[in-house]
Amino acid sequence: MVEQDDWRLLNDVEQLKGQYLNPTDGEDIFDNAPHLKHCIFCLDSVNDYRHQHWYIPIDLSCCICENCYKDFNDMFMWKLLDGWDIDWEKQQGV
Ligand SMILES: [Zn+2]
Numbered sequence: 001m002v003e004q005d006d007w008r009l010l011n012d013v014e015q016l017k018g019q020y021l022n023p024t025d026g027e028d029i030f031d032n033a034p035h036l037k038h039c040i041f042c043l044d045s046v047n048d049y050r051h052q053h054w055y056i057p058i059d060l061s062c063c064i065c066e067n068c069y070k071d072f073n074d075m076f077m078w079k080l081l082d083g084w085d086i087d088w089e090k091q092q093g094v
Helices: 026-032 066-076
Strands: 020-025 053-057
Touching (some): 020 026, 026 053, 053 066
16 A cells, blocks of 8 residues: 555656556667656666566656556556557657
8 A cells, every 4th residue: 555655756756647658668668768767756777677567658758667556556547558559759859
């Protein structure tokens, strides 16, 4: 059970409420979106958890590790996509 004052909520996560998320893995993030280095909640490094599942919103603005996804799914009411439609091109040129 996650408390409302969990330290991980101190990060800039408010805008993630109700977002669509795609599942992926750390390897794909590392290869395709190297600007995403840490879980936005707990700040775990993508590089350290390359073989875990990670979750990213459609705009590729951040990434969420497997543990935080599980912990905050109820609170944030995420809508899970199938992961096939990740538009990795989107962040190029940013
Ligand atoms: Zn995390």
